[in-house]
Amino acid sequence: MLEELLALGKTGAAYDLHTIDIGEGEQFGSDFVKLNPNSKIPVLLDQSKTPAQSIFESCVILFYLAEKYDALLPEDAKDRTECMSWLFWQESSASFLGGGFGHFYKYAPHPMEYPINRYTMETKRQLDVLDRHLANREYMCAGDYSIADIAIWPWYGRLAMGELYDAAEFLDTASYTHVLRWAGAIQARAAVKKGLESAL
Numbered sequence: 470m471l472e473e474l475l476a477l478g479k480t481g482a483a484y485d486l487h488t489i490d491i492g493e494g495e496q497f498g499s500d501f502v503k504l505n506p507n508s509k510i511p512v513l514l515d516q517s518k519t520p521a522q523s524i525f526e527s528c529v530i531l532f533y534l535a536e537k538y539d540a541l542l543p544e545d546a547k548d549r550t551e552c553m554s555w556l557f558w559q560e561s562s563a564s565f566l567g568g569g570f571g572h573f574y575k576y577a578p579h580p581m582e583y584p585i586n587r588y589t590m591e592t593k594r595q596l597d598v599l600d601r602h603l604a605n606r607e608y609m610c611a612g613d614y615s616i617a618d619i620a621i622w623p624w625y626g627r628l629a630m631g632e633l634y635d636a637a638e639f640l641d642t643a644s645y646t647h648v649l650r651w652a653g654a655i656q657a658r659a660a661v662k663k664g665l666e667s668a669l
């Protein structure tokens with residue numbers, strides 16, 4: 470999001486990136502908890518304000534920046550509301566993918582059939598929801614690329630392209646052709662490449 474804003478000429482979006490090693494438990498350190506009481510990455514500290522304002526929950530960070538810079542969110546009231554639906558869809562769905570499917574398929578200490586089956590079914594259902602939605606449109610929301618795409622792509626786009634959990638074949642993500650077309654278009658964006666280079 471910050472790279473997209475910079476690409477749009479919003480120079481105020483220049484940022485410093487601080488890596489938090491969640492494997493080492495840095496999210497539980499008192500400095501981090503002051504910024505995000507929920508101990509999860511990411512968190513944004515807007516130092517252009519006095520006092521500086523911290524914002525947690527990635528979709529709220531995206532909405533905050535979209536409002537602040539008047540960008541990447543449709544202006545028309547109906548389109549804007551639809552866009553917010555997809556933003557909230559990500560907020561309520563992605564934990565089934567990451568904490569559910571990803572955890573049990575890739576990271577659990579031993580294989581457990583029931584949760585793998587449950588979260589595989591749910592992940593495929595969600596991919597199908599996205600695929601049907603993207604069948605008739607270029608991006609998630611009417612008009613153009615928006616914060617809904619920015620929220621959804623890192624999870625579902627990268628999963629479909631085989632870049633998360635080594636699960637593309639298992640989930641048969643090749644069958645979600647519209648998701649793959651959308652994911653490829655976003656991956657090709659210069660701002661996305663820059664963002665990934667600095668974040669991963």
Ligand SMILES: N[C@@H](CCC(=O)N[C@@H](CS)C(=O)NCC(=O)O)C(=O)O
Pocket residue numbers: 491496508509510511525526527528560567
């Ligand atoms: N709904 C939150 C989810 C954040 C989240 O789950 N972050 C994970 C990394 S993807 C995390 O910080 N995990 C550390 C932990 O669970 O201790 C958001 O979108 O900001």
